[in-house]
Amino acid sequence: MQATHRAISVIVLALLVAGAALAGWEWFWRTQGYEPALYDDRDLWSLHRERVTEVDQARNFTVAGASRIQLAFSTDAFESSMPGWTATSLAINGHYPTAVVEDLAEDDDFAGVLLVAVDARGLAHWYRDMSEPWVRHYHRDFGPQRRIERQLLTALQNRLVIVGSEFNLVRRLTGWLDGRPPPRHYTRLLHDRTISADYQQADVEGLRRHFAQGLAADYERRPAPAPGRWRAELESIGEAVSAIQARGGKVVFLRMPTSDRHWELDSENYPRDRYWNRLSEATGARTVHFADHPELAGLELPDTSHIDGRDRAAFTRSLVAILVRAGVLPDAE
Amino acid sequence: MTFDSLTFALFIVALWGLVGLSRGWRVRKLELLAASYLFYAAWNPVFIWLLVVSTVIDWHAARRLATTHNPHGRKAWLLLSVMVNLGLLSWFKYADFFIANFNQLTSWAGLPGFQAPLIDVVLPIGISFYTFQTLSYTFDVYRRRIRPGNDFADYALYVSFFPQLVAGPIVRYEQFAGQLASPRPMTAANLEVGTALMVAGLFLKTVLADSVFAPVVDAGFAAADGIGTLSAWSSILSFSGQIYCDFAGYSLCAIGAARIFGFVLPKNFHAPYAALGFSDFWRRWHITLSTWIRDYLYITLGGNRHGRARTLGNLVIAMGLGGLWHGAAWTFVLWGLAHGLWLVIEHALRPLAGRSALLAHRAMAPVYMAVTFVVVTLTWVLFRAESLSQAGSFYSALLSVSASTMNTAAWLALATMTGLLAWHAAIRRVEIELVYDRLAWPLRGVVMGLLLAAVLTSPGESRAFIYFQF
Numbered sequence: 001m002q003a004t005h006r007a008i009s010v011i012v013l014a015l016l017v018a019g020a021a022l023a024g025w026e027w028f029w030r031t032q033g034y035e036p037a038l039y040d041d042r043d044l045w046s047l048h049r050e051r052v053t054e055v056d057q058a059r060n061f062t063v064a065g066a067s068r069i070q071l072a073f074s075t076d077a078f079e080s081s082m083p084g085w086t087a088t089s090l091a092i093n094g095h096y097p098t099a100v101v102e103d104l105a106e107d108d109d110f111a112g113v114l115l116v117a118v119d120a121r122g123l124a125h126w127y128r129d130m131s132e133p134w135v136r137h138y139h140r141d142f143g144p145q146r147r148i149e150r151q152l153l154t155a156l157q158n159r160l161v162i163v164g165s166e167f168n169l170v171r172r173l174t175g176w177l178d179g180r181p182p183p184r185h186y187t188r189l190l191h192d193r194t195i196s197a198d199y200q201q202a203d204v205e206g207l208r209r210h211f212a213q214g215l216a217a218d219y220e221r222r223p224a225p226a227p228g229r230w231r232a233e234l235e236s237i238g239e240a241v242s243a244i245q246a247r248g249g250k251v252v253f254l255r256m257p258t259s260d261r262h263w264e265l266d267s268e269n270y271p272r273d274r275y276w277n278r279l280s281e282a283t284g285a286r287t288v289h290f291a292d293h294p295e296l297a298g299l300e301l302p303d304t305s306h307i308d309g310r311d312r313a314a315f316t317r318s319l320v321a322i323l324v325r326a327g328v329l330p331d332a333e
Numbered sequence: 334m335t336f337d338s339l340t341f342a343l344f345i346v347a348l349w350g351l352v353g354l355s356r357g358w359r360v361r362k363l364e365l366l367a368a369s370y371l372f373y374a375a376w377n378p379v380f381i382w383l384l385v386v387s388t389v390i391d392w393h394a395a396r397r398l399a400t401t402h403n404p405h406g407r408k409a410w411l412l413l414s415v416m417v418n419l420g421l422l423s424w425f426k427y428a429d430f431f432i433a434n435f436n437q438l439t440s441w442a443g444l445p446g447f448q449a450p451l452i453d454v455v456l457p458i459g460i461s462f463y464t465f466q467t468l469s470y471t472f473d474v475y476r477r478r479i480r481p482g483n484d485f486a487d488y489a490l491y492v493s494f495f496p497q498l499v500a501g502p503i504v505r506y507e508q509f510a511g512q513l514a515s516p517r518p519m520t521a522a523n524l525e526v527g528t529a530l531m532v533a534g535l536f537l538k539t540v541l542a543d544s545v546f547a548p549v550v551d552a553g554f555a556a557a558d559g560i561g562t563l564s565a566w567s568s569i570l571s572f573s574g575q576i577y578c579d580f581a582g583y584s585l586c587a588i589g590a591a592r593i594f595g596f597v598l599p600k601n602f603h604a605p606y607a608a609l610g611f612s613d614f615w616r617r618w619h620i621t622l623s624t625w626i627r628d629y630l631y632i633t634l635g636g637n638r639h640g641r642a643r644t645l646g647n648l649v650i651a652m653g654l655g656g657l658w659h660g661a662a663w664t665f666v667l668w669g670l671a672h673g674l675w676l677v678i679e680h681a682l683r684p685l686a687g688r689s690a691l692l693a694h695r696a697m698a699p700v701y702m703a704v705t706f707v708v709v710t711l712t713w714v715l716f717r718a719e720s721l722s723q724a725g726s727f728y729s730a731l732l733s734v735s736a737s738t739m740n741t742a743a744w745l746a747l748a749t750m751t752g753l754l755a756w757h758a759a760i761r762r763v764e765i766e767l768v769y770d771r772l773a774w775p776l777r778g779v780v781m782g783l784l785l786a787a788v789l790t791s792p793g794e795s796r797a798f799i800y801f802q803f
Contacts, residue, residue: 007525010778014532017782018789025790140455145334145375152339162790169790170544174741 022162029161034182037164038157038189040093042134043150046142048088048193049135053109055086057249060112061329062104063089064097067195068256069117071306075192077316082329089193092131096122098237099132101251103139105240111247113328115319116285117254119266120275125233126222154191188309196309199302207303212261219269227274231282238283245284250328253279254319257290257297262304286326293322334375336531336586337539344372349519349593358516362490365594372495373459380457383421388492390417391467395474395481407475414471418464425460428452430661459499461658465625467492470506472629479507487513496590500583502601502621509596517595529769529781530589536784537582539791541749546575549746554717557726561737565730571746572717573710574753577605580619606709606754607761609701611675614709626655645680649673659716664724668715675708702758 038044052062061082063073070091078087090100097116104110121127156163165171166182175181186202187195224230241251255276258266270276272289280287290296295318299307307315323329334341348368352361374381394414401407423431429451439447470491473479482488491509553560553568560568584601591598601620608614615623631651637644649670656669686692711731718724739747760768769777 004521006774007521010525010774010781011528013775013778014528014781014785017779018785021783021786022789025786143375143377145338145340149338149340152343156339163792165793167790168544168793169787170540170745171793174745177741177745 025167026160026162029167029182032181034161034167034184036157036159036161037185038154038191039164040189040193041150042137043142043146044154044193045090045092045134046138047147047150049090049103049138050142050147051086052088052090052104052112053107055088055112057109057111059085060110061085061087061115062110062112063087063091063115063117064100064104065091065115065117065254065256066095066097066122067091067093068258068306069115069254070193071187071195071197071309072256072312072315073117073194073319074312074316075194077313078320081317081320087192091117091193092134093195095131095134096127097131098123098128099130099135101237102240103135105243108247110244111249113250113252113323114244115252115254115323117256119255119258120230120270120272120279121224121266123234123237123279124222124225124230128233194312196312197306199308202302204302208260211303211305212265215262215265219265224269224275227278230275231278234279234282241283241285251283251285252323252326252328253283253285253287255287255289255291257299257301257307258305259301260304262301286328288322288326293318296322334372336583336590337535340375344368344375345590345593349524352594353519359486361516362513363486365495366486366490366493369490369493369495369498373493373498376458377455380455383425383457383460384463384493387418387421387464387467388489390414391471391492392482392485392488395471398471398474399481411471411475414468418468422460422464425454425456427657427661428454462501462503463492463498465622465658466497466503469503469625469629473506479510482506482510484513494591494596496587496596497598500580500587501619502584502587502599503625504598504621508599512596519593519595523595524593525777526766526769527589527591527593529777530592531586532589532781532784532788534582534585534587534589535788537578537585539793540787541753542575542578542582543793544791545742545749546571546578546746549743550575550717554719554723554727557718557723557730560727560730561735562730562733563739564737564743565727567739567743567747569710569714569717569727569731570750571743572713573606573706574746574750576713576716577602577753604757604761606706607702607757608705608709609698610705611672611679611708614705615672615676622655622658626651630654645677648676648680652676663721664715664718667721667724668712671712671715675712706754 052060059082061078063069070089070093073087073089073091075087075089079085091097092100097118101114101116104114153163161167164182172182184201186199187197189195225233244251272291276287276289279285296315299311299315302308320329324331334344348364352364355361355364370381370384373384391414394410397410398407401410432449432451436448439445470479470481470488474481482491487510488506490513491504491506494504494509497504549571550568553564553571556564581602588598588600599621603617603620605614605617608617631647634647634650635643636647650673652673653666653670656665656667656672659665659668691697711728714724714727714731718727772780
């Protein structure tokens with residue numbers, strides 16, 4: 001065989017072997033009941049962060065927060081309730097949003113409505129920098145190549161099971177040796193970076209215990225600052241609110257619902273009258289507390305902190321109605 | 334743009350097609366030049382100007398160096414090149430390091446009012462590599478080892494050629510100029526070897542460095558304060574594997590990417606963990622950097638020309654500065670100084686080996702190999718630690734005896750590291766490309782296919798190549 005033919009044969013054979021191995025790997029996991037899934041990361045967040053300043057600011061609704069709002073808010077439901085508006089979720093699972101709010105305040109191109117889903121605990125100094133690495137990534141590392149890379153990755157994640165990090169060959173090898181199959185998630189990341197949860201697939205009792213124990217331990221490890229200190233430390237976020245509102249934007253702090261032991265722990269550590277109720281005065285932003293709105297307080301919270309995917313549209317429509325009544329959003333009629 | 338990205342896969346396939354279909358060597362070179370700038374701009378277009386400034390200044394400085402005969406004038410042109418390149422490097426890479434140390438000093442001196450704010454400047458990717466590459470050009474012209482190039486576009490391609498632009502190998506002009514002079518053969522054989530090198534490099538990076546070793550290393554160093562002895566050893570041995578597979582993997586990808594366009598870049602690693610001593614280690618580890626430090630730093634300091642004490646001092650200084658090149662932190666400086674110290678000790682002990690038949694016996698080679706590997710591995714603690722206190726905690730865990738267990742991932746990492754050591758021992762005198770050439774073509778295809786499949790089934794958290802931060 002000629003050298004040229006031999007070299008081409010090697011490459012073709014390699015592609016065939018790799019293709020067959022990948023097809024077999026994909027087929028195996030599909031036969032085990034796994035489906036393609038989108039995975040969140042800082043590049044995907046950055047894509048959405050970028051979009052926030054590209055849309056019409058007069059009809060721009062941006063959501064910052066952590067998992068509670070990420071599981072509750074539906075951009076589709078919002079946009080159908082508010083025709084012509086664009087909704088974007090910058091919520092980050094497990095990360096309180098102070099750094100995101102301050103970042104948007106520093107961006108002169110942002111002048112939309114910013115809904116900040118947070119509780120009094122999330123505004124304490126312990127948690128101020130949680131989302132800062134995401135903001136830093138957007139400003140320092142996110143560029144043309146990462147934008148394209150993330151779009152390609154999204155296209156693959158939507159089509160192939162094996163693109164998910166849980167199906168990494170080495171992880172599966174150690175998982176197999178330990179008798180641990182890939183986890184089956186009850187949550188699903190959607191194209192708009194919101195999350196839909198199906199609590200019928202979840203160990204609800206286990207989750208309730210997990211949240212209560214984790215929260216109790218965290219309150220011991222990071223106790224609530226004295227109300228005076230807590231309020232003093234709101235100065236920078238107050239400045240962020242002022243900057244956004246001075247440009248014509250609006251900022252609303254939303255206290256998402258929690259229930260049962262979760263709500264008891266929150267109330268014991270951050271009594272509403274000494275913390276949350278001082279937030280509006282300290283920052284100049286409007287506040288919405290779930291307990292003041294029966295349509296939010298009445299939502300079922302299977303794990304005491306998050307709502308089921310089937311309630312997302314209802315939650316979002318209720319939220320829109322509350323914000324319209326508060327004058328934050330115009331009446332869509 | 335990183336070699337382990339989907340974007341790069343599309344980029345190189347499209348570029349290979351474009352260059353392959355183009356007629357005329359000059360057109361092809363201009364396409365490669367434009368693609369190299371696009372490759373760099375894909376990360377952050379703003380920093381293209383740094384590459385342009387470095388290229389233009391060194392191009393003109395070198396031409397002046399070649400035509401100027403006045404020694405003072407020549408030194409001035411050399412100084413301009415050094416100041417511009419090291420000035421840019423210092424500003425972007427070391428400014429905050431100097432400010433933080435200044436603040437610490439004023440704090441110790443009881444002058445807390447003299448605190449300067451940190452600049453928090455973004456480190457332009459690859460700046461450490463391309464500044465060293467262009468400096469080697471002006472140094473060589475200054476020493477009249479080479480004549481400056483006649484074609485600016487050729488020189489610009491030498492500086493910015495995308496395979497080696499952001500993390501080496503650090504290529505000398507004399508290694509590249511000849512290749513620019515005549516058309517490079519974009520043959521099927523080069524395509525095959527280049528692809529094989531890239532697949533092997535990606536396997537080292539994504540499968541071994543990122544999937545096998547990194548989780549064990551990260552877990553170990555995250556728990557440095559309370560880690561047990563066994564876990565500490567498994568972590569640092571895994572880091573030996575991770576840093577090698579990460580950087581050697583990058584270098585292989587770079588060499589492979591150049592090869593498919595017909596270019597040959599210098600080898601950067603050759604079985605470093607099979608080194609017999611520290612001099613041998615540095616002949617095998619990051620070869621293009623260690624030869625750069627030897628030629629332009631150690632020899633400039635006087636090398637071995639001024640007596641034994643000065644020679645050893647020069648070694649330590651050169652290695653310390655080499656450590657600082659890796660990162661703006663005292664941990665890197667100490668890592669470099671430690672390697673300088675090991676070289677000094679080796680120099681001191683070398684006469685003993687010459688006088689003792691036992692020490693010079695071939696059977697001692699595995700002992701020297703093991704000692705070198707263990708000391709190199711222990712020295713990696715300084716390289717990996719995020720602070721001196723973390724390094725201290727880690728060393729105390731390594732050298733104490735405390736109970737701990739290892740999980741499956743750690744056992745797998747240790748088994749892989751053992752395999753890697755055996756592989757290095759087996760190939761320490763062998764050119765791996767010759768081994769590849771001797772394989773039957775179906776076996777080459779199957780091996781390449783399996784490695785590629787392993788790469789593509791190893792998605793995970795995006796971990797930048799470690800040497801990108803340097």
